[in-house]
Amino acid sequence: MFRVTQSDRIACNRANQAKETALLTQVTLGSLGNQLNQQI
Structure with missing residues (x-):
């Protein structure tokens, strides 16, 4: 057994x-990247 x-x-x-943790980090970085792209 x-x-x-x-x-x-x-x-x-x-x-x-x-x-x-790695997934959360990727999601957080991805959303931060999207916010930066929208601001430019």
């Missing part, structure tokens, strides 16, 4: 958080 250890779960959570 496959058992997920606590450290594996923590590592998986960290990876998911990093992905979410």
Whole structure:
């Protein structure tokens, strides 16, 4: 039977958080870029 250890779960959570942070950063930068383009 496959058992997920606590450290594996923590590592998986960290990876998911990093992905979410990267996505949020891209969205934020994208919207900032759009605002700058509209102002020019």
